[in-house]
Amino acid sequence: MKIAFYNHTSDMSGAEISLLLTAKHLKKAHPILFAPEGPLLQKARSQGIEVTALSSFRARMTRNPFMLIGYAMGMLLAGWKLARQLKRSEADLVHANSIRAGIMAGLFRWFHGLPVIWHVRDMPPRGFMGQLIRRFAARSAQAVIGISDSVLYAMEHESLVDKCHLVHNGVELKQADPAERRENREKVRAELETSQDAQVLAIIGQIAPWKRQEDAIEAFSTLVREGRNCVLWIVGEAKFRPENERYLAHLHERVKDLQLHNHVKFTGYREDVLEICCGADLLLLCSEDEPFGRVIIEAMSQGTPVIASRGGGVPEIIEQGRSGWMYETGHIQELTDRIRQVLDDDRLWRSLSHNGQQRAADRFSIQQTAEKVEFIYQQLLNRPGTRAYEHRQAKEMM
Structure with a gap:
């Protein structure tokens, strides 16, 4: 399995640390990290993780309608560039490392054709914006990983019930004496x-x-x-x-x-x-x-x-x-x-x-986290219609 990890920023925080740890401990999957140039990609390279640098774009929440339109256009352009990179890649699946990354990866899924996993690491917004996010996730995500029951509850939507998976973050357990x-x-x-x-x-x-x-x-x-x-x-x-x-x-x-x-x-x-x-x-x-x-x-x-x-x-x-x-x-x-x-x-x-x-x-070991994540990958990629499934069928017919 080739997994395209997508992170919309290259700044380092807890989400990025967890991403790198998970990618490092995968045993059955080959990770490729898609992100803007910066500390995250530098850290990934130092750990021997394959990377693809993307152009950077950062939108912010605002009530200014003109700025909001500009941010929306910027997200669309960044999502299109990501979709083109994914289309050219040999990835079997997209693992989006945040809500925003999930939105970006899902915007043009009709073009890149890959299953998309949303890894939700923050509480989604409340109100109308939260409803829009949940509805879009229901349409664009093939699976949603939540880092806690509390996060999954906040993502609750009737169309997401069978797609949600609880996977707690893990750490490398260094047994220091x-x-x-x-x-x-x-x-x-x-x-x-x-x-x-x-x-x-x-x-x-x-x-x-x-x-x-x-x-x-x-x-x-x-x-x-x-x-x-x-x-x-x-x-x-x-x-x-x-x-x-x-x-x-x-x-x-x-x-x-x-x-x-x-x-x-x-x-x-x-x-x-x-x-x-x-x-x-x-x-x-x-x-x-x-x-x-x-x-x-x-x-x-x-x-x-x-x-x-x-x-x-x-x-x-x-x-x-x-x-x-x-x-x-x-x-x-x-x-x-x-x-x-x-x-x-x-x-x-x-x-x-x-x-x-x-x-x-x-x-909470990282090995447990990685095993659960790989199990979700296998569930998705064993479904008819996915690129990995079709490749496997073609090989069996040769």
């Missing part, structure tokens, strides 16, 4: 100028209002006022939208207002997420309706306890009080209490650490 984890911890803390005996909290992800990094800052400020030797690492960068840049500036201002500049480290984007998790005593996730939360399983895999907001796909990962703790999104006092509880109880910390590692190993 205690000595290696201790070495990673010391190295990362030294690099980030953080005391080895400080209590370190980390929040990792794209800087965006819906990620609610401000909640972590507010809870953390209480711990500092209590006289604790603690540090907060805010890991990630603002990208994709101007409002994310403004939110990052707001976070810096809030840290200044609370006089936390000696306790909070803005690290920017980091590729060494597992090492960051080793360096932290606790991972926080404060998002509103997080679609899945791959950083949760990354932290779990390294034995770092997690406190996360209850919502989206998070309850599908965390067993409350056993492999992590959840709190109600936006409830700063509850978040603060949970942090204090885990940091002050060594026995609880060790229990969450052990159970979290076991949970990640049992349920």
